Amino acid sequence: MNILINQIGYMPEARKVAAVRGGLFQNAEILNEKDQAVLCVPVSSEKTSIWGDEVSYADFSELHVPGKYVVKIGDERSYPFEIAKDVYGKCLTALVDMFYYQRCGCDLSSDIGAFKHSACHMTKARVYGTQEYREVSGGWHDAGDFGRYIVPAAKAVCDLLIAYEWNKKAFEKAGITEIIGETKWELMWMLKMQREDGGVYHKATCASFCDMIMPDEEKEEIILSPVSTTATGDFAACMAMAYRFYKDADGAFALEMKNAAVKAWEFLQNNGAILFKNPAGITTGEYGDDCDQDERLWAAIELFRLTGEKKYEEAALSMIGDFDFTLAPLGWADVSGYAAIEGMDLEGELGEKCRQWVKTAAESRYKGINAYGIAMTDSLPWGSNMDVSDDGMLFYCAWKLTGDEKYREAMHKQLNYILGVNPMGYSYVSGFGTKCMRYPHHRPSIATGVCQPGMLSGGPASGMMDPVAKEFLQGKSAGKSYIDDHGSYSTNEICVYWNSPLVALMAAVKAE
Numbered sequence: 429m430n431i432l433i434n435q436i437g438y439m440p441e442a443r444k445v446a447a448v449r450g451g452l453f454q455n456a457e458i459l460n461e462k463d464q465a466v467l468c469v470p471v472s473s474e475k476t477s478i479w480g481d482e483v484s485y486a487d488f489s490e491l492h493v494p495g496k497y498v499v500k501i502g503d504e505r506s507y508p509f510e511i512a513k514d515v516y517g518k519c520l521t522a523l524v525d526m527f528y529y530q531r532c533g534c535d536l537s538s539d540i541g542a543f544k545h546s547a548c549h550m551t552k553a554r555v556y557g558t559q560e561y562r563e564v565s566g567g568w569h570d571a572g573d574f575g576r577y578i579v580p581a582a583k584a585v586c587d588l589l590i591a592y593e594w595n596k597k598a599f600e601k602a603g604i605t606e607i608i609g610e611t612k613w614e615l616m617w618m619l620k621m622q623r624e625d626g627g628v629y630h631k632a633t634c635a636s637f638c639d640m641i642m643p644d645e646e647k648e649e650i651i652l653s654p655v656s657t658t659a660t661g662d663f664a665a666c667m668a669m670a671y672r673f674y675k676d677a678d679g680a681f682a683l684e685m686k687n688a689a690v691k692a693w694e695f696l697q698n699n700g701a702i703l704f705k706n707p708a709g710i711t712t713g714e715y716g717d718d719c720d721q722d723e724r725l726w727a728a729i730e731l732f733r734l735t736g737e738k739k740y741e742e743a744a745l746s747m748i749g750d751f752d753f754t755l756a757p758l759g760w761a762d763v764s765g766y767a768a769i770e771g772m773d774l775e776g777e778l779g780e781k782c783r784q785w786v787k788t789a790a791e792s793r794y795k796g797i798n799a800y801g802i803a804m805t806d807s808l809p810w811g812s813n814m815d816v817s818d819d820g821m822l823f824y825c826a827w828k829l830t831g832d833e834k835y836r837e838a839m840h841k842q843l844n845y846i847l848g849v850n851p852m853g854y855s856y857v858s859g860f861g862t863k864c865m866r867y868p869h870h871r872p873s874i875a876t877g878v879c880q881p882g883m884l885s886g887g888p889a890s891g892m893m894d895p896v897a898k899e900f901l902q903g904k905s906a907g908k909s910y911i912d913d914h915g916s917y918s919t920n921e922i923c924v925y926w927n928s929p930l931v932a933l934m935a936a937v938k939a940e
């Protein structure tokens with residue numbers, strides 16, 4: 429496929445540009461469902477080299493009429509796409525429903541078809557290195573495995589709440605459950621992960637990954653890995669942030685979160701960095717991190733926003749100068765971008781610094797945008813589609829802050845890349861697009877033989893970090909270091925915190 433379009437489609441007023449590779453073509457025709465040409469546009473004569481492709485463009489933005497179309501150039505046709513006002517409605521719903529499918533400790537035996545299972549992981553968890561047991565049922569399975577980890581959970585919850593706050597109207601018809609109710613499921617679990625002294629256990633998993641089975645078939649002992657200050661900082665930030673979403677409708681729950689956040693902050697004040705490494709005998713996802721300053725900063729900003737208390741503002745101001753303003757990552761390891769975007773609306777010096785940070789970081793990412801519309805070059809990290817979606821969120825913030833349309837367009841480019849305008853010609857969301865991800869590294873999809881819809885693949889990763897990637901991706905360029913295979917966990921796993929920024933990005937585009 430050499431004509432790359434967003435395989436779901438476009439909103440009527442959106443910019444619509446096909447990336448075209450190979451051949452020397454002059455014109456592109458847009459055909460409707462009756463195969464009639466409704467528009468003819470030039471293919472740009474300039475080509476840009478990227479990842480082994482020579483890319484030019486066909487801009488058909490002037491087509492606004494709702495309908496189903498293909499782009500035809502020479503004898504080749506693109507995959508079909510749609511132009512419609514609510515073109516992303518079904519996909520956004522599926523992306524949100526994914527969190528319900530990922531529920532742990534919940535009887536999902538009636539309403540999710542092939543993926544039904546009884547309440548899983550209900551036994552008490554043993555605190556690592558002790559004979560103490562705690563009840564920590566609930567939450568979401570993190571990814572293609574059934575572990576539950578605080579650090580990525582905080583990112584996922586924050587993204588979903590932000591997505592909802594930024595663009596409520598995008599969620600009018602969302603999902604089996606409302607987004608706020610779904611997020612509460614995870615928050616309730618997170619509360620159980622806090623120790624009496626305020627510290628938060630890093631994760632609740634079995635000692636190792638299980639076979640490709642359904643969640644209720646995993647019966648090994650659940651172990652609570654030791655407390656870390658990265659988990660505790662993320663927890664404090666997340667709980668403090670979540671307060672404002674529940675305070676009116678669910679006051680008691682909101683207050684519980686506020687108290688938990690303050691307690692977690694006190695733990696951080698009483699302890700230096702406790703960085704997490706998998707302890708002996710535990711081999712599940714580590715979510716290790718060599719720095720907890722960004723988690724502390726995010727927590728300080730959220731607690732200041734929540735309470736208005738000077739001590740949090742002073743703590744944030746004392747730390748914020750140490751950060752590189754060209755970077756505002758919205759990752760699970762470096763969460764400093766959440767500090768920046770959550771502090772944007774604050775008054776005074778702290779708010780000014782946060783706004784400056786968002787602008788500087790967005791401009792730095794914007795300058796790095798390549799011929800496929802994303803800010804990446806010769807190496808792509810594990811979970812690169814998360815970075816693309818995160819950049820979409822950052823561009824959204826910069827657009828809202830500055831009013832500069834170039835950021836809005838950049839935001840659209842991130843979504844178009846995810847849904848088909850990429851060197852693989854894939855829609856990286858299962859169930860959406862003609863050529864979409866079908867073989868995710870996701871135990872329920874493997875166990876049932878049915879690909880669960882509405883999941884974002886991690887996408888190309890240039891490091892060849894699993895046996896399938898090593899076997900099949902040797903010599904591929906970074907943007908093509910992807911294989912749609914159950915075994916390629918480094919390029920084709922799914923995660924709650926990869927879906928979550930895509931929810932925020934798609935909602936932002938959909939709400940326009």
Ligand SMILES: [Zn+2]
Nearest residue numbers: 532533548549
């Ligand atoms: Zn479970």
